[in-house]
Amino acid sequence: MNLETHITPGRFGGAAGTGAHLLVEGVTVRFGGLTALSEVGFEVPEGQIVGVIGPNGAGKTTLFNVVCGFTTPQDGRLSLDGAPFRPRPHRLTRHGISRSLQGLGLFEGLDVLDNIMTGAGVHARSGFWSGLLALPRADRDDRALRDRAEALADELGLGDHLHAFPSTLPYAVAKRVALARTLVSDPRLVLLDEPAGGLSHDDVQQLAELITSLPGRGCSVMLVEHHVDLVMSVCDSLVVLDFGKVIATGTPAQVRDDPAVAEAYLGAEVPSS
Numbered sequence: 002m003n004l005e006t007h008i009t010p011g012r013f014g015g016a017a018g019t020g021a022h023l024l025v026e027g028v029t030v031r032f033g034g035l036t037a038l039s040e041v042g043f044e045v046p047e048g049q050i051v052g053v054i055g056p057n058g059a060g061k062t063t064l065f066n067v068v069c070g071f072t073t074p075q076d077g078r079l080s081l082d083g084a085p086f087r088p089r090p091h092r093l094t095r096h097g098i099s100r101s102l103q104g105l106g107l108f109e110g111l112d113v114l115d116n117i118m119t120g121a122g123v124h125a126r127s128g129f130w131s132g133l134l135a136l137p138r139a140d141r142d143d144r145a146l147r148d149r150a151e152a153l154a155d156e157l158g159l160g161d162h163l164h165a166f167p168s169t170l171p172y173a174v175a176k177r178v179a180l181a182r183t184l185v186s187d188p189r190l191v192l193l194d195e196p197a198g199g200l201s202h203d204d205v206q207q208l209a210e211l212i213t214s215l216p217g218r219g220c221s222v223m224l225v226e227h228h229v230d231l232v233m234s235v236c237d238s239l240v241v242l243d244f245g246k247v248i249a250t251g252t253p254a255q256v257r258d259d260p261a262v263a264e265a266y267l268g269a270e271v272p273s274s
């Protein structure tokens with residue numbers, strides 16, 4: 002479906018920076034006898050959009066899970082802005098990182114605005130005790146977060162849906178709510194896992210517009226995606242995985258012309274544009 006809304010230029014609040022620098026080195030993950038990732042290395046430079054692609058079972062989700070902290074590699078290192086980084090899923094926002102998972106993952110009992118606000122993470126709120134005791138600082142923080150979530154919802158064309166519940170929304174709108182939730186913490190690195198899944202051609206166009214706006218808003222982006230056209234059109238560089246190994250890296254044009262990539266996608270068309 003066509004949302005008939007467009008991304009309103011603007012920013013999500015906070016000063017635009019350059020985005021974080023993520024470095025992944027020598028990451029190996031084994032599940033029993035199966036090596037899902039073998040000495041994988043790549044980087045997401047400051048303010049760049051880096052796509053991770055590869056055929057089914059190549060290791061994309063496993064790599065995403067390593068960067069989110071869902072999976073601990075048997076070997077390898079991560080660093081963020083030059084410092085050693087050991088990701089923990091519930092502490093990502095403290096590092097200025099935000100992620101969107103496959104599908105929606107929205108809270109059915111919360112309306113759109115509250116769903117977006119959950120993306121700020123607990124650290125954005127006042128301390129537990131001041132919140133529990135309803136101290137003024139908790140109210141102030143809550144209002145500021147609410148204002149930020151509303152402004153972001155407006156930017157993403159969700160202003161008319163603030164008090165709707167997720168189950169009443171068309172899929173593409175709900176997907177946009179999930180993205181707004183990812184962005185409300187004002188991240189410096191956004192990790193996107195198949196954001197185009199289930200979207201129509203027009204919706205993917207709008208998603209491309211949003212993703213390409215992120216570096217200008219102080220975000221670096223790691224994009225794991227099956228939708229090769231999207232990846233080719235928005236990414237500064239690509240990492241191609243096959244059977245858990247990096248088989249190619251480079252600009253979209255370099256990767257498209259790489260025979261190893263064509264072979265890995267055997268039968269699948271590597272787009273010409």
Ligand SMILES: Nc1ncnc2c1ncn2[C@@H]1O[C@H](COP(=O)(O)OP(=O)(O)OP(=O)(O)O)[C@@H](O)[C@H]1O
Nearest residue numbers: 032035036037055056057058059060061062063064
């Ligand atoms: N928890 C797990 N236990 C055992 N094997 C796993 C586990 N997670 C992934 N694998 C295996 O690791 C390999 C890489 O899987 P992964 O899901 O990372 O690939 P992918 O590139 O994301 O695939 P797809 O595009 O189909 O989602 C596959 O062979 C998969 O079966």
